Amino acid sequence: MTPGVPPAFSRPLILLLSVACGVAVANIYFPQAISPLIAAGLHVPPTSAAVVVTCAQLGYAAGIFLLVPLGDRLRHRGLVAVLLSATSAGLVLAGIATSLPVLAVASTLVGLTTVVPQILIPMAAGLVEPERRGAVTGTLLSGLIGGILLARTFSGTLGEWLGWRAPYLVAAGVSAVLTVLLTAVLPRTTPSTDQRYPKLLATSLHLLRTEPLLRRSATYQVLIFAAFSAAWTALALLVTGPRYNLGASAVGVLALVGAASMVATPVAGRLTDRRGPDVVNLLCVVGAVAAAAVLLTGDLGGIAGLVGLGAGMLVLDVAMQSGQVANQARIFALRPEIRARLNTAYMTCAFLGGSAGSWLGVRLYARFNWYGVCGLIALLSVLALLHHLRASLTPLRPSSWIDNHEDDPLRTSRH
Template sequence: MTERTAQPAERAEALTGRRMILLLALTCGVAVGNVYFPQAISPLIAEGLQVSPGSAALVVTATQLGYAAGIFLLVPLGDRIPHRRLIATLLGLAGLGLAAAGAAPALPPLAGAAVLTGAATVAAPVIGPMAAGLVGEERRGVVSGTLLSGSIGGMLLSRTVGAPLGEWLGWRAPYLVAAALSLLLAAVLARLLPTTTPTSRQRYSALLAEPLRLLRAEPELRRSCLYQAAVFAGFSAVWTGVALLLTGPAYRLGTPAVGTLALVNAATMLATPFAGRQVDRRGPDAVNLVCLLAVAGSAVVLLAGGAGGTVGLAALVAGTLLLDLGMQCGMVANQVRIYALRPDARSRLNTAYMTCGYLGGTLGSWTGARAYGAVGWPGVCGVVALTAAAALARHLGAVRVGGRSAAVVECR
């Protein structure tokens, strides 16, 4: 065996080592957490910068808008630039953006730094395709599941830790701690990640255009994108509004309550593998239907959360858990559907899918803040109900069309 043929096997073996997988999962968690902890500390930002809660919520919107832009503009580079260099650079830029946000003297520079942070903290969507390309087919499910658990854990724990840390040391502290973690991981991964060879020589403009061409050419990709964008819009509206609800007159709790509520939803880390098995057995459409119904039902449960007190708090726990389960398990079904379309273009399919999803999340954060300011918590629940209804209508229409097509083929 020559050195040239031995190197890929050695790299794959290095990647599949337990420590490397856990390190990559930790990286996914830190990167994804950078997008979500601002949701839990927006009331503290409002107080610290002496702006309205609605204005402070723009930081959440700016972060998610930057993340959506990063997925579209930077993730396709995973096919063009060696992964070690790209991932370390992205984490380094994210760390610098977080440090700038933590030092921002006013809301406009904070929002600008939030856009930079969101755009650069797209390590998780780059790591996933890298891992899939370096391990054997029999290991891809295990590695992908571990990375997804890391991402979910980062999403939940960042809010749980960020809120009390901000309450204790001020709103700047979560940004500075996240900056230190990102810069540390950039240095570690720059040394430990295996060397990879780019799979594409396309120009940057061609890489950017490919997800758009796939969206036009693949109806099932467009359908999956609609589901994720709609559900994530409702999800983001709730987590933007719930911080305002819990710290407002209905509950008068501190921002740590937001983090505690997020921690309750850690059950979603255990639910996604089960959802994956159900997708394998029943197909993506069946799982999507259950998930969309769960999201619609969460709007009703969450509505009771506006009443305050023990009953209202229980409704918030149950409603956010139902919403999180619907979104995360639905994501498994959506990704299984799109990855089956073009095995040779999964990274670009994922770019299109995640860009649409986070654009939906950005719109949801903005709409949720405005709905809360206009009519209070019922307005946020209305956003969830409307987005779920739109996705359900599209899904039922697709199932009916698919059933008629199958019947025509059977008759012929």
């Protein structure tokens, strides 16, 4: 880093980056609440409109793989500004789309460019002391969670009032404002590598082959995030369907029950700093299994069903987000000089899993109703638990975990 960069991020700057992460990531999640409104507005079946959610997640996975490695190659300030500007343009295109194919393409483009959180988080991890890395990662991820929660509430409520186009156009304006703010406050950074772009991409694939702890983290998140995405995509169909016959705003209200996960992620970060990521992962996968059981009550309908849905989604939200803290803390400790590429490999896998989960959730809901979705959540969660047990019996390179005693090369490079 350049000499003008402070030795550690100040608390106000960390909080601002946390808000920025939430605003950016909201673009991936707010279509989940308004897909029934999109279906009505474009005169397509609800299950067809849900493809917008899948396209956004696929675009995000592609953006992580293709663009996030540039966080090691380019200065963060300029890269973030360009990506947010492109996101704003994509949101405008989505907001004026007149057909589902155009909206699907625009959603893919938005997903492709709205990868700013996955650039900011590794950058922040490189500017803080190792003993604070888990806590700071948890704080930024709590901003992500806030964005995810408020995204569904924002789009569901605004969509009910002004139609499904309004959330896209408002989000475009917010992204434009965020571009100006981050351009003003982000510290000047020096790239950590001068490798050519093709080699940067190849490095991410190579890391998946050669870093067992990276594969462990990626496998956890593929399974749990697939369960999470299946639940939320199908939930909009359940709540707005004949079982409950509620509006899109009800999906946003249900999303607010996950607010507890904003408190849980900093706690998960501190627990990761003290006990290591495996303890947090175990708690999270057990929680995901329990969430699948609780979510079964959602098929009851009425108040009891809504309470069950709220409780189950809360547990699943906390499990997924807290596991994310543990997984990213694990990979950021492996090789500090290539954090962006480690995060690229990890998050690409995670959102490919999320995209698959959304696609499977819609199809299982159409064929087997809500029970099919809960069965998928349970299966994925049990697979994650078995993965944890297997990894615990055959530990992989435990020395890769930096337990607050080793020097961090990026700490010395900041001065």
